[in-house]
Amino acid sequence: MMKSFGKMEYCWWALIGITLFNTFLGEKFNSSALVSILVALTVMCKGLMIIDHFMELRHAHRYLRLLMRAYLIFFPSLIMVTTLL
Amino acid sequence: MNSEPPKAPLGIFPSSWSELRAGRIPGNIPIWVGILSELTEFGIFFVAYFIAKYHYPEAFSQGPQSVSTLAGVTNTLILLSSSYFIAKAMINIRLDNRAKCEVYLWLTLACGCLYLLVKSGEFYWNHQQGFRTSSSEFFTVYYYMTFNHFLHVGWAACAVLWVIFRVRRGAYSAKQHSGLEALAMYWHMIDLMWILIFPLLYVLR
Numbered sequence: 001m002m003k004s005f006g007k008m009e010y011c012w013w014a015l016i017g018i019t020l021f022n023t024f025l026g027e028k029f030n031s032s033a034l035v036s037i038l039v040a041l042t043v044m045c046k047g048l049m050i051i052d053h054f055m056e057l058r059h060a061h062r063y064l065r066l067l068m069r070a071y072l073i074f075f076p077s078l079i080m081v082t083t084l085l
Numbered sequence: 086m087n088s089e090p091p092k093a094p095l096g097i098f099p100s101s102w103s104e105l106r107a108g109r110i111p112g113n114i115p116i117w118v119g120i121l122s123e124l125t126e127f128g129i130f131f132v133a134y135f136i137a138k139y140h141y142p143e144a145f146s147q148g149p150q151s152v153s154t155l156a157g158v159t160n161t162l163i164l165l166s167s168s169y170f171i172a173k174a175m176i177n178i179r180l181d182n183r184a185k186c187e188v189y190l191w192l193t194l195a196c197g198c199l200y201l202l203v204k205s206g207e208f209y210w211n212h213q214q215g216f217r218t219s220s221s222e223f224f225t226v227y228y229y230m231t232f233n234h235f236l237h238v239g240w241a242a243c244a245v246l247w248v249i250f251r252v253r254r255g256a257y258s259a260k261q262h263s264g265l266e267a268l269a270m271y272w273h274m275i276d277l278m279w280i281l282i283f284p285l286l287y288v289l290r
Contacts, residue, residue, distance in 0.1 A: 008176075012169040019161045019283075023154060026288030039284050046280050054172045055273045061108040064117065071124055075131050075281055079289065082135060 011053045018042045033083040040079035047072030112267030120274045123237070127278050130230050134285055141222040148223025149290050151216065156207040157287035160200050161279060164238075167196030168276040171245075171269045181259040183252055190249045193272065197242035204235050227286050234282060237275050244268050 022042050029035050051072060052058040057065045104110055110117065138145040174189035218228045248268050251257065257265050 008169065008172060012165065015165045016162060019158065019165065022284060022288055023158050026149070026284070026290065027154065030290070036289060039288055043280060043284050047277055050168060050273060050277055050280070054168050054276075055270060056111060059108060061104065061110050063102065063107060064110065065108070067121070071128070072277065072281075075128070078131070078135050079284070082138060085139060 008053065011049055015046055015049060018046050036083045037080050040076040043079070044073055044076040047076070112270040113263050116267035116270055120270060123274060123278075126233075127230075127281070130226075130233070131281065131285070134226050134230070137222050137226050144221040144223040146290050148221060148227065149287055151214070152227065152287060153207050153210060154287050156203055156210070157283055160203050160207075161283050163196050163200045163203065164276045164279050167193045167200070168273050170196065171272050175262075175266060175269050178252075178257050178262045178265055179259050183255070183257070186257075186265075187249060187252050190245060190252065194242055194245045194249065197238055197245060200238050201235065201242070204231070204238075208232075230282055230286065234275070234278060237278070241268075241272055241275055244271070 022039055025035050025038055048069065051065070051068050055068070057068055100106060170189045170192040174186045174193065177183075177186040177189060216224055218225050245268065248265055251264065
């Protein structure tokens, strides 16, 4: 359980900020390798924030935590792989 | 007949897998079976997306420029907020504050309904533009992924309504709230899937 309420609000605003940054990247720049890598990293970051802070898996069963983290690292990584193809 | 659920471990798994050694399981084991099944299903969609994008780069470059980015961003913000609200509902039930927990659950439900409205509007707008599942390879993947996600939000919203009813009946407390936590886990999973879908279908070109 999160100890301070403020931390959760901070997390919520960070997620909103990252979403708007992602959209800005997609709208303002042509899809270059750099944009794709930045988008993939921000998606990874958002996913891990939700897993740790909203789902509270940081201190949960280690295999559940590892599985969820691996999922949210693997699929955004495929975005980076496609830029190399 | 004894209707009490068995409390002792079955003894068929390694002890390192036990909650005592490996950590707490939020919600309950059945919901995690469901969540991992859903993750597998969406994982197959994502793999299909990358294979299709590799074979039809033109369609996947044009496609995201045709769909409404505004609708996509709005729905992302709505789902992120809904995840925040359900996390707050969890905090409040742990403090035994049922009234506040219920308020946050209503906010979660409102976000779910708003998401369904925005998505329906987006589907209608696409229809008016003449986009169909067969318009291009991008739209086949787009409709398959987004409509599937739409259904998940729909039935999870019904589950939120059921949990609100249970909270009002006093079914959950600071000591016993695994049902509410199971729903919260499922709702966060739906949010996570949208977080992956959004850049693939709306941002990357």
